[in-house]
Amino acid sequence: MDVLVFFINKVLVAGTVLGSIYALGAIGATLIFGILRFAHFAHGDMMTMGAFFAFLIALVFYHYGIYLPVPMGFVVMPLAMLLTIAVALGIDKTVYAPLRRRGARPVTLLIASIGVTLMLQGLIRLFFGTGQYSFFDYGETKSIFRIDMSWAGARPITFTQPQVLMVIVTVVLVLILNFFLTGTRLGKAMRAMADNADLAQVSGINTQLVVRLTWVIAAALACAAGTMLSLDVSLKPDLAFNIILPIFAAAIVGGLGQVYGAIAGGFLLGFAETLGVFNWSTILRPLAGVLPDWIVIPPDLSLVPTEYKLTVSFVILVITLLWRPTGIFKGAST
Amino acid sequence: MPLIEVKNVVGGYGGAPILNGVNIAIEQSDIGVIVGPNGAGKSTTLKAIFGLLKVTSGSITFEGHDIANALPDRLVPLGLSFVPQEKNVFTSMSVEENLEMGAFTRRDDISGTRDEIYAMFPVLKEKRRQPAGELSGGQRQMVAMGRALMSKPKLLLLDEPSAGLSPRYVLEIFEHIVTVNKAGVAILMVEQNARQALAFASRGFVLAQGANRFTGTGPELIADPEVARSFLGG
């Protein structure tokens, strides 16, 4: 039983948390690819920027001694989303829109977005330095929940309040997005444009409006993902830049342009990475008594060392591309 | 005054002009058919009307308004609708969603128009929840036409509506086009099945190298020995 609890704590909780972050990031990246046809390299930095906005607003509340039963990071998230959206729209207007008007190719837009990455990271470092911050250094505590398992003679299942809220927020955001895409006129127009941009234009769909909406959604989700990631770990300038590669892997594995594929890909990679670094020897330890003496269970039996966690995503990406080049959900080929 | 008048239009995709003086005039009651060899600029003519390429000289007027170089999101509310030659359905979206997208510029109740389209193409009603990409070629063409009709156009532009269809479906699509026209929608279409289409055309245009070669009623063009020899395969 202890083993099962250990597994739940280390894999189920950690995988769900990582999967939520990857999924929210990948949805935005896949939407931008579907509508604007380029890989938005600065997506991770948009997440980090959103997290710093949330942090700044939270600091104001902490300054006035305002503390609430839920972490301030979650409460201020809608405001931080608005700021992130404003910046994303500003960047589109000044960087990507002029390039689109000149008929720039996807690779040009990709390189422009690498420039945006450098710019955003530079700005963040300019204001916050290179250090780490935590929402919980200012008098707020991270509540930890324990589900008592003593009836089964096991240690408790533990998770933090931000982790619970993160799952709830992810589910709510995905449900809202699903309603938007399948139940509203503009949401359907967005799917139409991702499906066939020329025909969308011919149908009289306001494609400029759809582009702006894409940035609104992608930026809002990026801000949510970045903020929640920083609430779970800590806030630093390269917070999400480090996970941009698995986020793109998730979008590609799910099928580029496919929102549900991005969600599936995000959770698949989140769990795969968690399982990859999981130390299986703990699970096997109870067997030590029954195994013959000459089999010694080594203390570390993880598939990949923690520092190489990202490779798991790439292995899955490569396998997916070999087996189904357009991703699980049959997305646009690149 | 014709519903649409294209006068001496010159235009192209940025390089050398593809259209070198195209003239087309269509009345509200007309079915206009454009025929001509491959690469003559037939599709390009329809795209020029629909604002998808640059018109560098000449004029295009619709109900007297100058619409040269106007974009689709302005043209659709004016009463123009276009079915491109290829990729003319949203393959990942259901039949019903395809129709809805055709009505994007409308803010009134669209259910009446949708029911009329389902009445015209009963098979689409049956398959309304299916992704359009899963339908047969003929059914897709119906979705494409249905989508274009959802905006309640005064003029419907069709680029090779019978392309790739079996003879039975070709006839069926042509019958639908005549029905739509009888309901008061002017038609301007490009066709490879030239003889068959000109037979029911009230206006016919033979295009070659981006300019009109012959203009007349459909039957006149079929009867013209020169048109028959050079463009209708004898």
Ligand SMILES: Nc1ncnc2c1ncn2[C@@H]1O[C@H](COP(=O)(O)OP(=O)(O)OP(=O)(O)O)[C@@H](O)[C@H]1O
């Ligand atoms: N998007 C484009 N960019 C540049 N040139 C183009 C483009 N589309 C067509 N052309 C060129 O314009 C000319 C006319 O093409 P268009 O498609 O209008 O011919 P068409 O009469 O419709 O022929 P078809 O019967 O093959 O459909 C051709 O020489 C073609 O190569």
Ligand SMILES: [Mg+2]
């Ligand atoms: Mg053509």
